Amino acid sequence: MAQKPSIPKGTRDFSPAEVAKRNYIFGKIKSQFKNFGFQPIETPSFENSDTLMGKYGEEGDRLIFKILNSGDFLKKADEKLLQEKDSLKITSSISEKALRYDLTVPFARYVVQHQNEIDFPFKRYQIQPVWRADRPQKGRFREFFQCDADVVGSKSLWQEVEFVQLYDAVFDSLGLKGVTIKLNNRKVLSGFAEVIGEQDKLIDFTVALDKLDKIGEEGVKKEMREKGIAEIALEKIQPIFNLQGDFGQKIQGIKDILATSEIGKAGIAELEFIEKAIAAIPLKSAKLELDVTLARGLNYYTGAIFEVAAPEGVKMGSIGGGGRYDDLTGIFGLKDMSGVGISFGLDRIYLVLEELGLFPETVTENTRVLFINFGEEEALYALKVISELRRNKIVAELYPDAAKMNKQMKYADKREIPFVVLAGGEEMQQEKFTLKNMKTGEQYTISATELMEKIS
């Protein structure tokens, strides 16, 4: 056998069954997006490098796939950097395009570029693949789909409320009950940093805090100390390690800590607004939870931060995330354009639905009826009815070769086609068809009209 071909690390092929299941999820998400009034846009797979570089932090730049310039790219490369073999610096002189890393930054670019054609507030959704040069793990790929819904041009907190409802609506329609929508607010995190006098270490502080559920209280404190956060500061924020109870009780717990912080109090007010609205219009099956350790997400979040966790017992990273960013388009020169949005991780949702057996059986059903091929005349006889069936939206097909019956039947069985029609010389004379139900084994010889009724 020749050397088997392969695909790059972290990419996947999808079989017909997998595509059917993925389309099922896409369909549910898309239909809720539309239901909430979002409109679709699409952007190119690759952008100019300077649109993407520097927008995701140092770590992000490393994970962006760069596209080599076409032609003799070494000729135009910086001679000195080439000599020095400085990969980091040479990149910009041999690559000026890169694959998109997420959908949010390209969206910001889109908004700025088309600002005069857009009616604000602009609600858009976008379902496209993104690429990251990450090391693959379970539920982590180098090519994967994001399903984003964002609103730009409104600071209203009702948007946040709607996004919580949107998450709930999507997961409910997928039959995925018991997901937890975790909510936090950047202003609360800033408040913590302010109260302990470590504003300049906000990022280090939040990154460490975010790991609470993973490395525990002591682990977090250890990391904070390593980052130079004072012992007395740790004492001050001690209560956030002991928060318990429901949303309201947790809010009470942080109110005391943030009493002296204006920004912290603003954050609390936002959280309370959202909670109150959701309490008034209950969610169908998701839980809304305050999680002050939630700091995930990109540096540009300024208000609400969302993350969705799979139901308890399912080992999977977050299946969605999002937040408010007051100045995303600022980096492209458009000021005062607040945005808020959420993202669904299609590939991870797929894995969760698969694990819990939540895909409806009908998702993968393809052909409804297969006609056995007995020869030229019989095939023509069959094809006439097949055309009629297709006009009635019944998926029907003829086995292409007059192969042995055994082979044709096996084929139908393997593909789990529920009905088979046998029409040979005898049936042709009577202008009838023998219909076999593959599940029960029953079969009848009936007319074309009856056939249509039986299998529709």
Add this chain to the structure above:
RNA sequence: GUGGUUGUAGCUCAGCUGGUUAGAGCGCCGGAUUGUGGUUCCGGAGGUCGCCGGUUCGAAACCGGUCUUCCACCCCA
């Protein structure tokens, strides 16, 4: 990017401290059954053991490199 792990038939895997022609189950193909699949029985095909190099009289096994898989870190959907 750092550390670890995995790779043997189409699939899931066995293969002892290195020892002749590398096995199983499932699947595939053919037959029993030329108008009846899913069960059964009989027969058959299919592998330069991920790839490259090294050690050895001898390598699927040991060593190095590389690619791939999964895991932890980093980060994240």
